[in-house]
Amino acid sequence: MPAISESHTAFGWAAGAGVEYAFTDHLTAKLEYLHVDLGKDTYFGGTVDESRRQWRNDSVRIGLNYKF
Numbered sequence: 001m002p003a004i005s006e007s008h009t010a011f012g013w014a015a016g017a018g019v020e021y022a023f024t025d026h027l028t029a030k031l032e033y034l035h036v037d038l039g040k041d042t043y044f045g046g047t048v049d050e051s052r053r054q055w056r057n058d059s060v061r062i063g064l065n066y067k068f
Helices: none
Strands: 013-022 027-044 050-066
Touching: none
Parallel strands: none
Antiparallel strands: 013 027, 027 050
């Protein structure tokens, strides 16, 4: 089976939210959420083969900050 390669730029949207809490004047903790949606692609691999991909990503990040 031959390898297939494709490269292109995708446009979409992103939305997120986060909170940060200060335990002391120097120590904070944070929690962030981010959703990215870059749309859909359809690939054809011959006469009948078809594959659809939806390009989405959800991420959650936590952090601990120390301020000098």
